[in-house]
Amino acid sequence: MEYELTVLIHPDLEADLEKPLGRLRDLVKSAGGSVTKEDNWGKKRLAYRIKKQDFAVYVSFDVQLPADAPLKISNALNISDDVVRYLLVKTDDKERAKLAAAKKDQPEDGEEE
Numbered sequence: 171m172e173y174e175l176t177v178l179i180h181p182d183l184e185a186d187l188e189k190p191l192g193r194l195r196d197l198v199k200s201a202g203g204s205v206t207k208e209d210n211w212g213k214k215r216l217a218y219r220i221k222k223q224d225f226a227v228y229v230s231f232d233v234q235l236p237a238d239a240p241l242k243i244s245n246a247l248n249i250s251d252d253v254v255r256y257l258l259v260k261t262d263d264k265e266r267a268k269l270a271a272a273k274k275d276q277p278e279d280g281e282e283e
Contacts, residue, residue: 172206172261173233173240177247178226178254184213187227190252194231197246201239207232216254226254232261 175198183190187210195205211228220226235243240258247256 171235171237172263173235173258174261175231175233175243175256175258177229177231177256178216178220179229180252180254181213181223181225181227183252184227191229193250193252194229197243198231198233198235198239201235201242203233203235203239203243205231205233220254223254 175194177194179187179190191208198205209230211230213225213227215225216223244256244258247253247258
């Protein structure tokens with residue numbers, strides 16, 4: 171099953187981001203899954219303070235996971251000091267197809283209809 175995992179990593183780890191990202195990839199693999207796409211959005215200001223932090227490094231993953239893996243991953247991320255907050259959601263293929271079609275129908279920047 172396909173899932174999207176968005177993780178807010180502690181801002182102090184921005185200098186050496188590969189360690190927490192490696193631990194996240196290993197966590198997904200140990201749960202029987204695989205990372206299909208990874209997107210680092212960089213350090214951003216949070217809308218509100220979380221665990222005494224005003225900033226976090228946002229990283230988004232597209233992952234393939236077996237049915238029992240989301241619980242294992244959630245349990246591990248809940249006790250991780252590296253992760254300020256996370257969101258793990260199942261992707262909706264129909265909704266993704268709609269978004270792709272809508273994006274395809276929109277004119278490019280600078281292009282007139």
